[in-house]
Amino acid sequence: MKFLPTILAAALTLASPLAAAPLKIAYSDWPGWVAWEIGIQKGWFKEAGVDVEFQWFDYVPSMDAFVAGKVDAVCMTNGDALVTGATGKPSVGILINDFSNGNDMIVAAPGIASIKELKGKKVGLEEGFVTHLLLLTGLEKNGMKAEDVTLVNTPTNETPQVLASKAVDAISAWQPNSGQALKALPGSKPVFTSADAPGIIYDLLYVSAESLEKNRAEWAKVVKVWYRIAEYIRDEENIDDALKILSGRVKISPEEYEPFLKGTYILTLDEALKRWEKGEGLGNVYGSSKVVNDFNLKAGVYKKLQDVDKYLDPSFTKALATKE
Amino acid sequence: MARPGILRNWFLIRRDLPQSRALTLTALSFLLPIGVWCAVSYVPWLWHPDVKIELSAEREGVTTVFTAGDHVSPEFFPEFVAAVRAENEAVLKARATASPASGARRKNQRILRQLAPVAVANGWLAHDDTQNDAVIYQLLGDLASGRKTSTNPQLTAENLDIIRSNRAVLAAASNEFVFSKLPDEPLLKLVPQGRPANPVYLPAPHEVLRAGYRDFTADVPDGSPTMGQRYQNSLRIIFFGFLWACAVGIPVGILCGVFDFFSRLIEPFVDFFRYMPAPTFSTLLVAVLLAGEAPKIALVFIGTVFQMVLVISKTTRLLDPSLLEAAQTLGAKPRQILTSVVIPGILPNLYNDLRILLGWAWTWLVIAELIGVKSGLTEFIETQGRFRNFDRVFPIIILIGVTGFVTDQFLSWLHGLMFPWAGKSGRLSRGIFSVLTLPFRLVAEGARERIAANEAAFPSRPRRTP
Numbered sequence: 001m002k003f004l005p006t007i008l009a010a011a012l013t014l015a016s017p018l019a020a021a022p023l024k025i026a027y028s029d030w031p032g033w034v035a036w037e038i039g040i041q042k043g044w045f046k047e048a049g050v051d052v053e054f055q056w057f058d059y060v061p062s063m064d065a066f067v068a069g070k071v072d073a074v075c076m077t078n079g080d081a082l083v084t085g086a087t088g089k090p091s092v093g094i095l096i097n098d099f100s101n102g103n104d105m106i107v108a109a110p111g112i113a114s115i116k117e118l119k120g121k122k123v124g125l126e127e128g129f130v131t132h133l134l135l136l137t138g139l140e141k142n143g144m145k146a147e148d149v150t151l152v153n154t155p156t157n158e159t160p161q162v163l164a165s166k167a168v169d170a171i172s173a174w175q176p177n178s179g180q181a182l183k184a185l186p187g188s189k190p191v192f193t194s195a196d197a198p199g200i201i202y203d204l205l206y207v208s209a210e211s212l213e214k215n216r217a218e219w220a221k222v223v224k225v226w227y228r229i230a231e232y233i234r235d236e237e238n239i240d241d242a243l244k245i246l247s248g249r250v251k252i253s254p255e256e257y258e259p260f261l262k263g264t265y266i267l268t269l270d271e272a273l274k275r276w277e278k279g280e281g282l283g284n285v286y287g288s289s290k291v292v293n294d295f296n297l298k299a300g301v302y303k304k305l306q307d308v309d310k311y312l313d314p315s316f317t318k319a320l321a322t323k324e
Numbered sequence: 325m326a327r328p329g330i331l332r333n334w335f336l337i338r339r340d341l342p343q344s345r346a347l348t349l350t351a352l353s354f355l356l357p358i359g360v361w362c363a364v365s366y367v368p369w370l371w372h373p374d375v376k377i378e379l380s381a382e383r384e385g386v387t388t389v390f391t392a393g394d395h396v397s398p399e400f401f402p403e404f405v406a407a408v409r410a411e412n413e414a415v416l417k418a419r420a421t422a423s424p425a426s427g428a429r430r431k432n433q434r435i436l437r438q439l440a441p442v443a444v445a446n447g448w449l450a451h452d453d454t455q456n457d458a459v460i461y462q463l464l465g466d467l468a469s470g471r472k473t474s475t476n477p478q479l480t481a482e483n484l485d486i487i488r489s490n491r492a493v494l495a496a497a498s499n500e501f502v503f504s505k506l507p508d509e510p511l512l513k514l515v516p517q518g519r520p521a522n523p524v525y526l527p528a529p530h531e532v533l534r535a536g537y538r539d540f541t542a543d544v545p546d547g548s549p550t551m552g553q554r555y556q557n558s559l560r561i562i563f564f565g566f567l568w569a570c571a572v573g574i575p576v577g578i579l580c581g582v583f584d585f586f587s588r589l590i591e592p593f594v595d596f597f598r599y600m601p602a603p604t605f606s607t608l609l610v611a612v613l614l615a616g617e618a619p620k621i622a623l624v625f626i627g628t629v630f631q632m633v634l635v636i637s638k639t640t641r642l643l644d645p646s647l648l649e650a651a652q653t654l655g656a657k658p659r660q661i662l663t664s665v666v667i668p669g670i671l672p673n674l675y676n677d678l679r680i681l682l683g684w685a686w687t688w689l690v691i692a693e694l695i696g697v698k699s700g701l702t703e704f705i706e707t708q709g710r711f712r713n714f715d716r717v718f719p720i721i722i723l724i725g726v727t728g729f730v731t732d733q734f735l736s737w738l739h740g741l742m743f744p745w746a747g748k749s750g751r752l753s754r755g756i757f758s759v760l761t762l763p764f765r766l767v768a769e770g771a772r773e774r775i776a777a778n779e780a781a782f783p784s785r786p787r788r789t790p
Contacts, residue, residue: 055615055697070615102387157710175387180711182388186400190387236430240455251707254455255434259387 022051023211023218024071026062029157029250030174031257031264032098032203033075037249038242039229050221056249058157060126066091072211077130078202078285079292081311086302091206094316095223096272096285097230099202102195103263104134105178107163108170110187115142118191121169124154124162128301130201131156131172133292136299137200138192146299160184175260176250195263199282200291202275203264212313223316227269233261234268273321276314285312358529365528368520375401376521378477379442381408381513382434390516392441395524405516412486412512424509432506435490436460438514439467445476451538461501464491477517486512527715536719539704551704555723558700561617561692565624566685570678572625573632580633581640582666591637598630602688606695620692620699627688628681635677643669672739672746679735686728 027033036054039045045052055062055071066074067088074091076084077100081091112118115138125131136146154162159171164184170191171181182188194201205226207219233242239261240254247257267275274284281287289308297305334345341349364370374395382389383404390396396404418424439460443449449459466472467484468491479487490511498505522528527535540551549557579586602623609619609626643666651665693702701720708716739746741757 057697065615068611160710179388183390183394184712186396239430244455252711253391255382255391255437256389258434259382259389263387 022053023073023215023222024053024055025205025222026055026057026065026071026074028057028059028062028075029176030059030075030203031103031176031246031260032266034246034249035097035229035233035242035266036075036226038232038245039225041245044225044228045222048221048225050218050225052222058155060129060155063088066206066208069208072215073205073207076204076206078204078289078311079133079200079296080130081204081206082289082293082296082306082308083128083301084206085311086296086304086306089208091208091311092212092313093204093206093285093311094212094219094313095205095226096267096275096317097203097205097226098264098266099199099275100174100194101198101263101265102193103175103178103260104130104172104194104201105174105190106135106138106170106172106192107159107178107181107188108191109163109166109168109185110189112169112191113189115139115191116144118170119144119148120150122150122152122167123170123172124152124159124168125172126156127151127153131174132299132301133200133295134192134194134197135172136295137197141192141197163188175263176252176257179256179260180252193263197282198265199284199288202285202288204285206311220316220319223320227320230266230268233266269317269321269324272317276312276317362529364526365522372520372522374398374521374523375518377401377516377518378445379438379479379483379514379517381438381516383407384411392445395521396518398520401516401518408513408515412515415510415512419509426508428508428510429503429506432511433457433503435511435513436464436501439463442474442477442479446472446474448472452542457501457503461494464494468492477519480515480517483514483517486514524712525714527718531715532718532722535713535715536722539716539719554700554704557617558689558693558702558724559727561620561624561700562682562685562689564617565621565688565692566628566682568621568625569628569632569681569685573629574636574674577633577636578640578662578666578670580637581643581670582662587637591634594630594633598634602627603691603695606691610696615696617699619696623692623695624685624688627692628685631684632677632681635681636674639673639677640666640670642673672743675735675739675743679732679739682735683728683732686724689724 025036027036040054055065057065062071062074063076063080063084065071067084069089075097076091078093081093085091106115106118106123108115108118112121118139123135125135132151135149139146139148152162152168154168154171156173156177159173159177160180161184162168163171163181171178173181178190182190205222212219232238239258243254243257243261246260247254250257276286277284278286280290282291286308289311293306293308296302334341340346375398377390377392377394377396380390380392380394390404415424436457437454437460440449440454440456443460443463444451444454448463449456453459463472464487467474467479468488493507493511497507542551544550576586576590580591581587605626606619606623609622613619613622647665647669648661651661656664689700690702690705693700694706698706701724705717705720708714741760744757
């Protein structure tokens with residue numbers, strides 16, 4: 001039994017909270033989070049002296065992993081953080097990567113030109129999560145009700161095939177999945193995107209409260225590395241290199257990836273500071289989270305209003321800004 | 325009229341064909357499907373319902389970028405071409421009215437790169453070097469002057485005109501590629517070109533071979549596995565899953581086959597359990613064993629072990645009862661019967677059972693690799709399939725098929741080698757067997773001779789009688 005000692009050793013490592021354990025971060029295919037890959041591949045985390053382990057997941061499984069305590073942090077939208085908190089495990093957002101500026105889309109099959117024409121039709125999306133929120137927002141803006149469409153629960157990364165198979169009339173997904181859907185069924189078009197409601201979806205890094213308490217200094221380093229990534233990606237000189245890294249992670253070509261950069265507005269440190277200011281409306285992350293919070297309650301995603309302030313901690317960004 | 329000899333005697337009821345004919349048919353069983361595949365792929369008037377883009381263009385304000393190699397419907401393709409032509413007209417009109425748009429450097433760089441797939445197809449550029457702007461810039465000049473001509477695909481007269489027009493604009497600024505010297509006003513886009521093709525899920529054989537070769541030789545970014553490592557990873561999961569299943573399944577199966585006690589105690593539950601599909605345990609396994617390889621191996625184990633217990637207990641029961649009776653008559657104890665009669669008796673059949681069960685284990689691989697953190701060959705199949713790169717999926721599927729087939733053929737051949745008395749061995753394996761066992765037989769021969777010599781030397785040794 002050569003294995004037994006190894007298994008025992010592994011079990012022991014898992015059981016004992018070693019101080020030297022790396023920060024485990026779950027990330028998925030949203031362009032704003034794929035951007036972490038630049039820091040990973042260029043070794044910037046090591047340079048900053050912080051031990052991180054990024055784990056690649058599909059989006060919903062990444063949140064499951066967070067709830068199950070398998071990772072210390074997860075990349076989520078501000079709305080889904082509330083959903084995950086209400087139904088599983090609360091978290092604290094310490095960093096705004098970006099806001100969605102068109103990359104979240106409702107893509108309708110050929111022949112459907114507007115969201116109004118979706119009445120009585122089937123829409124494939126992941127129920128209870130950000131794609132659902134997008135559809136409901138779109139319906140509301142067009143004076144329609146949630147009951148006007150039939151939902152088909154579909155994992156986001158399967159939506160392109162499902163739309164192409166004509167099993168549904170429309171899907172709700174983010175890039176690169178929405179783009180793949182548009183390609184898989186030529187003639188299909190986006191009838192509603194996050195650019196029609198900018199600020200409804202912010203994308204953040206959410207950390208578990210216990211890890212945040214224990215490793216504050218380490219998380220501050222992670223935030224610092226992020227702004228190095230944001231600056232790099234926003235510089236036109238680096239665009240080919242950045243595209244190569246980003247598109248490589250999700251295995252599509254750089255040419256196809258380039259339009260995504262417009263649809264995901266990656267925030268620089270200064271821009272992010274403005275988004276952290278408390279206020280009403282979608283122009284800041286507090287206002288946006290409040291809107292989504294009310295929305296989720298009304299839609300019955302959860303039963304009790306969440307305390308938005310507890311989910312957000314701007315101190316890391318602010319501390320970094322005063323230092324620079 | 326008598327049929328010629330070659331056509332006769334192919335269909336004989338319950339009689340084996342001569343070896344040469346059997347071999348021909350075996351070859352044909354592989355060549356026929358490949359032949360059909362080739363025919364559908366290469367005979368132009370067979371099928372070909374799609375248009376495969378050979379030269380693509382981006383459209384303004386549309387986030388969907390078609391790249392060379394993408395398939396579109398023949399209805400959509402003219403729309404696509406018309407959209408690009410309209411954009412070119414707008415550019416020309418703006419130039420004519422002397423109010424050209426500006427800030428188009430990056431866009432122009434991408435327009436230049438429209439030629440990259442053409443350059444790759446003609447062998448002027450390596451397939452992983454499509455951002456080599458310097459080479460593409462030179463190529464534009466060569467194509468404009470006619471020094472180089474693209475044969476694959478042939479550029480249309482319209483596109484050659486556009487190339488010359490763009491070349492004229494570019495040459496005014498610089499003779500070689502410098503990003504800052506690219507014109508600020510937009511260049512003309514090449515108009516998309518395509519050719520009839522089969523749907524994306526049926527790539528041609530040469531495309532599959534090329535994609536497979538590239539994937540197996542490609543450099544991968546740090547941290548992600550090479551194809552060889554993925555393959556090893558998949559094999560390891562199968563191997564350990566099956567090994568654990570054998571470690572549990574074989575002893576339990578034999579015990580159930582021999583003793584009614586174990587059969588009544590274990591088999592009903594096993595019979596019940598095997599109807600629960602193994603994948604339904606996947607989330608449970610991930611929760612218990614965490615991410616990594618353990619839950620995957622466990623899935624293969626669960627999927628295989630219950631069948632194994634039942635199959636092996638049945639095989640054990642089928643052992644010729646007269647062997648057991650004979651052993652009992654000779655006074656063998658239960659443990660002796662188990663080790664000296666049952667196990668050697670069922671070995672050839674047990675071996676064949678395991679061969680079939682190994683194939684069974686392979687069927688769980690795909691599901692096993694999808695649970696928890698996706699891994700191995702399946703992760704590759706999954707991501708590439710999702711992006712409809714089926715030319716990259718087929719080599720992997722074929723690889724799994726070949727691996728299974730070769731393993732099984734090898735194990736089947738080994739059967740003849742290890743169990744020559746079970747009657748299915750060929751001349752070759754019998755030969756190898758006799759070579760391998762030669763030393764043992766020599767030793768045994770020597771021993772027998774010595775005993776005989778001893779007996780000859782002491783013929784008067786008294787024999788005890790009972």
